[in-house]
Amino acid sequence: MGIVAALQAHLPHWFGRLLRVYVGLTGALVLLAAATTSISGFGRLAYSLGEHGQLPRAFSRLHRRTLVAPASVFAASGIAIGLIVGTSFSSHEVTFLASLFSFGVLLAFTAAQLAVIKLRVTQPELRRPFRVPLGIRVRGATIPLPSVVGALATLAVFVAAMVTHIGARYGGPAWLLGGLVVYLLVRRSRGIGLFEHVTAAGDHELPEAEFSKILVPMKLGQIGKETVATAVKLAQERNAAVETLFVIRVPLDLPFDAPLADVEEEAAASIAEAQALGAENDVPVAGRIVRARSIGDAIVEAAAETGADLIVLGSSPRWRRQSRFFSPTVEYVLRMASTEVLIVAFPQGVLGETPT
Secondary structure (H helix, E strand, O other), X not given: OHHHHHHHOOOOHHHHHHHHHHHHHXXXXXXXXXXXXXXXXXXXXXXXXXXXXXXXXXXXXXXXXXXXXXXHHHHHHHHHHHHHHHHOOOOOHHHHHHHHHHHHHHHHHHHHHHHHHHHHHHOOOOOOOOOOOOEEEEOOEEEEHHHHHHHHHHHHHHHHHHHHOHHHHHHHHHHHHHHHHXXXXXXXXXXXXXXXXXXXXXXXXXXXXXXXXXXXXXXXEHHHHHHHHHHHHHHHHHOOEEEEEEEEEOOOOOOOOOOOHHHHHHHHHHHHXXXXXXXXXXXXXXXXXXXEOOHHHHHHHHHHHHOOOEEEEEEOHHHHHOOOOOOHHHHHHHHHOOOEEEEEEOOOOOOEOOOO
């Protein structure tokens, strides 16, 4: 905006005002994208730290809709607000914030380069899809020369920043000290040693899920048959029951109780076919037909009413050729269902008549 203000004296009045609006709007959008990206990155890092016992457990609990821990959003926003308010009393707040940022960035870059070098020594046979070129042999290990040069260069700039910038010299160590205090408190509250390795939940072999009732929203065509067969097979392996659900979607231009005899006959035939398949495999299969304006709402409500532990949905390949991977109905069930959902995605050669 400062550059635009300087140029306005040499530009037509209308063009100068238009340029101010353009720069202001694009600047706001860029700042919004930067803030969103920063909170997202903070959330991913905080999730990993929470999983490995370096931050409170709240940071490792993802929200079911946003897949970001609410604690991470509040913490990132609070820290950002605190930094801005705290430095607003300084006459060089921008310089202070920039030097504090350089402290963290340079320290992270140096640590990353050193980690690459250490892994080449401790785990030389580790699979590496990309390998840093220009390696040199040192005591049987291949050390990447670019990583050595990068570590020395970023370390040198880090030392220079510490010497010449007050934010890096005082703010950076204070930030590390605060992190150390949080780390000590978390370890003490969990009863874990300071240097004890904490394994994330994802690193464990999860036990096989147990289901007592499986809900299968039915659809016509080959996809519907394969989805029911999948549910019956799962129920057979886990000694569970299957509840089939055929949702008749009533268009908005028709009354809810409008006669739809043909569709009801198809629904009854599909349920009978599913029950016959269940009988062949010694799996109890119940069926129900409901009317609804929204298929997704009907599925979610039926799952809650029947106490289903799992919903099995079929996904038509036609949606993967478009802008979305799943249909609106499948996405709705994934967001709103309170139970687990299994999506059976079929290859391009399998076509369904009415994708759900």
